Amino acid sequence: MATGNHVFNPLAAGPRLVRRTVTRQGIAVAALALALLAKGSAWALGAVAGGGAIIVGGALYGVLALGGGIAPAVGALARLVLGLLAKWFVVIATLFIAIAVAKLPPLAVIGGVVVALVVQVLALAGEHRNGNP
DSSP states (O other), rough: OSSSSOOOOHHHHHHHHHHHHHHHHHHHHHHHHHHTTTTOHHHHHHHHHHHHHHHHHHHHHHHHHHEEEEEOOHHHHHHHHHHHHHHHHHHHHHHHHHIIIOOOOOOEEEEEHHHHHHHHHHHHHHHHHHHHH
């Protein structure tokens, strides 16, 4: 007898994957920041800024692109495009502010971006490998 706890809800799968990915990215970026703390607080802050840009942008994309439920194709595509544009606007603006305005070490900022993106790819590949969409 099914209790409802094991029923797959495809509308909840996307937001659930976003939450898991953002959590894993946050842990990885925090580990990088702790490692870079030995080089200086500016380096740790740079890693947090770069990784945080990807994390916040990805979370924003998830909310905008996956938050509308079932919709006609035009509306769904519009949400995807809007989410993607918002994500990259946040990422580029944050990277500009971190490097050009706050003068954080560019290598640390880019390192945070790379770590967050690698974890994102691994999280998505891991979910696919486990049979989850």
